[in-house]
Amino acid sequence: MSNLDIILQQLANGLILGSFYSLVALGYTMVYGIIKLLNFAHGDIYMVGAFIGFSILSVVSGILGDGWTGIVATMALSMIAVGFIGVIIQRIAYRPMLQAPRLSILITALAVSLILYNLVMSITDGEFKAFTVGLGYEGISMGEVYITFTQMVLVSATAVLMTILHLFINKTMYGKAMRAISIDQDACRLMGIDVNRVIAVTFFVGSALAAAAGVMAGVYYGSIHFFMGFVIGLKAFTAAVMGGIGSIPGAMLGGLILGLLESFGTQIPFIGSEWKDVFAFGILILLLVFKPTGLLGRTEIERM
Amino acid sequence: MSDIVLQLQDIETCYGKIVALRGINLVVKKGQIVALLGANGAGKSTTLRTISGLVKSSAGKIMFLGNDITRSPAHETVRNGLIHVPEGRRIFKGMTVQENLDLGSFTLKDDGVRKKRMERVFGLFPILEKRRKQDAGLLSGGEQQMLAMGRALMNEPKLLLLDEPSMGLAPFLVQEIMRVIRQLNASGATILLVEQNAKAALKLAHYGYVLETGKIVMENDGNSLQNDARIVNAYLGN
Ligand SMILES: Nc1ncnc2c1ncn2[C@@H]1O[C@H](COP(=O)(O)OP(=O)(O)OP(=O)(O)O)[C@@H](O)[C@H]1O
Numbered sequence: 109m110s111n112l113d114i115i116l117q118q119l120a121n122g123l124i125l126g127s128f129y130s131l132v133a134l135g136y137t138m139v140y141g142i143i144k145l146l147n148f149a150h151g152d153i154y155m156v157g158a159f160i161g162f163s164i165l166s167v168v169s170g171i172l173g174d175g176w177t178g179i180v181a182t183m184a185l186s187m188i189a190v191g192f193i194g195v196i197i198q199r200i201a202y203r204p205m206l207q208a209p210r211l212s213i214l215i216t217a218l219a220v221s222l223i224l225y226n227l228v229m230s231i232t233d234g235e236f237k238a239f240t241v242g243l244g245y246e247g248i249s250m251g252e253v254y255i256t257f258t259q260m261v262l263v264s265a266t267a268v269l270m271t272i273l274h275l276f277i278n279k280t281m282y283g284k285a286m287r288a289i290s291i292d293q294d295a296c297r298l299m300g301i302d303v304n305r306v307i308a309v310t311f312f313v314g315s316a317l318a319a320a321a322g323v324m325a326g327v328y329y330g331s332i333h334f335f336m337g338f339v340i341g342l343k344a345f346t347a348a349v350m351g352g353i354g355s356i357p358g359a360m361l362g363g364l365i366l367g368l369l370e371s372f373g374t375q376i377p378f379i380g381s382e383w384k385d386v387f388a389f390g391i392l393i394l395l396l397v398f399k400p401t402g403l404l405g406r407t408e409i410e411r412m
Numbered sequence: 413m414s415d416i417v418l419q420l421q422d423i424e425t426c427y428g429k430i431v432a433l434r435g436i437n438l439v440v441k442k443g444q445i446v447a448l449l450g451a452n453g454a455g456k457s458t459t460l461r462t463i464s465g466l467v468k469s470s471a472g473k474i475m476f477l478g479n480d481i482t483r484s485p486a487h488e489t490v491r492n493g494l495i496h497v498p499e500g501r502r503i504f505k506g507m508t509v510q511e512n513l514d515l516g517s518f519t520l521k522d523d524g525v526r527k528k529r530m531e532r533v534f535g536l537f538p539i540l541e542k543r544r545k546q547d548a549g550l551l552s553g554g555e556q557q558m559l560a561m562g563r564a565l566m567n568e569p570k571l572l573l574l575d576e577p578s579m580g581l582a583p584f585l586v587q588e589i590m591r592v593i594r595q596l597n598a599s600g601a602t603i604l605l606v607e608q609n610a611k612a613a614l615k616l617a618h619y620g621y622v623l624e625t626g627k628i629v630m631e632n633d634g635n636s637l638q639n640d641a642r643i644v645n646a647y648l649g650n
């Protein structure tokens with residue numbers, strides 16, 4: 109492969125990876141922004157999203173087939189279902205903890221993570237599930253580089269979701285309220301904003317985006333398993349911190365950068381692909397040394 | 413039918429073990445500007461926070477336009493037209509002036525009405541129109557106070573609670589804010605005004621209360637308070 113081919117190929121790989129990271133990182137950053145919780149269960153929500161998608165697809169594919177029509181329907185339904193799961197978890201586990209010390213709610217999040225992880229493990233007997241879709245491997249080749257239509261559609265779908273999110277956050281009243289709550293909750297209540305309700309909406313949106321990523325990962329990798337949320341949870345967290353935790357554009361950017369860094373990191377001489385995680389976390393540490401608030405974060409620094 | 417807009421009966425409020433209000437009785441009538449005066453820590457802000465529902469009273473009763481709102485959460489009292497402009501302005505820094513004003517009308521569904529109200533606010537505070545696309549955090553202190561009041565007016569308040577609107581402002585800006593308060597009152601808003609600047613407040617107020625360590629220690633109409641020797645010594649001196 110020529111150098112240009114390698115660059116193109118890694119760009120494609122990095123964009124896909126970055127899409128998954130960004131979608132999951134958004135949920136991290138939105139929840140942190142609004143209730144200052146590092147929601148460690150968020151990676152598991154992504155995993156639950158993949159499994160809900162798997163179940164929905166098995167029904168939907170009988171009606172709409174397992175091509176794009178079926179997959180888009182599956183994705184939409186999974187997002188709604190997992191959105192509500194996120195809201196229910198928020199209502200049961202986190203809301204009673206909002207006035208408690210920060211550490212309590214953090215531990216609650218770890219508990220939620222363990223529950224989801226073990227629940228799916230026992231339901232699936234700890235087995236891999238084949239996420240069978242009928243998309244084929246058509247694509248376009250440029251020199252030795254081959255990019256499938258599936259890859260292109262997944263990246264585009266991510267771009268569409270992010271655009272919708274951007275419009276929601278900046279143009280709708282609920283979106284503005286969401287940002288305002290992360291600045292001053294009491295002032296929001298004085299505007300007539302039902303803060304609990306907006307928090308619930310935030311969990312819905314964040315969980316739905318994670319579900320979208322989970323379904324896409326199923327489509328892309330072809331199989332899913334109960335521990336698939338763990339590493340991506342860490343990576344998405346890294347991406348959110350890189351971009352500046354609490355910042356929505358930051359999460360989008362952080363995810364993409366992390367995805368690209370990882371895929372290009374495999375090309376550095378003497379650093380094989382087995383070192384890519386070390387590479388990603390190393391970059392994070394370096395960034396935090398020089399810019400502790402992340403790329404697009406606000407200047408305030410808070411201890412956790 | 414009475415013309416009482418707001419009535420507090422024996423209101424007590426605590427922060428944990430600290431008792432901040434020890435039985436407040438207070439009445440605000442339609443069309444009035446009522447001043448609530450008192451030294452630092454007397455409980456003025458706590459009184460407003462209890463009325464708007466940001467903190468809960470442990471005893472007593474609050475009536476607003478004939479309804480018992482003692483237990484209503486803050487975001488619901490707003491819907492009935494009770495609007496609180498808190499101490500320290502509390503504008504949303506990092507959002508634009510326009511977005512701050514939008515949020516003031518969060519409860520409103522109709523964009524046309526929203527636009528009309530925003531034009532009215534820009535009429536009162538032309539500087540906000542010039543700064544509408546700017547980050548609210550970059551406004552000067554006086555402009556931030558105007559934004560805080562403008563944001564409250566996006567809601568068509570029946571009763572406006574103002575907590576130290578003149579705090580930290582240059583004298584000419586205090587005059588400007590007081591002028592706006594008078595103007596709002598003239599156009600129909602009833603106002604409960606908390607002020608350190610007793611002189612400025614009593615010039616406007618129809619009636620006034622003096623708060624001391626969580627209790628009302630004096631009340632009278634504005635003119636009488638202005639001339640009361642005790643008030644003059646305690647709050648209006650030099
Ligand atoms: N969040 C809080 N937690 C604990 N105590 C509080 C809190 N807020 C106020 N207090 C206490 O309640 C009392 C009344 O405070 P409040 O803020 O109502 O006074 P204020 O009259 O508004 O004073 P200032 O003129 O300084 O604004 C004070 O003793 C204060 O220390």
Ligand SMILES: [Mg+2]
Nearest residue numbers: 456457458499
């Ligand atoms: Mg005060």
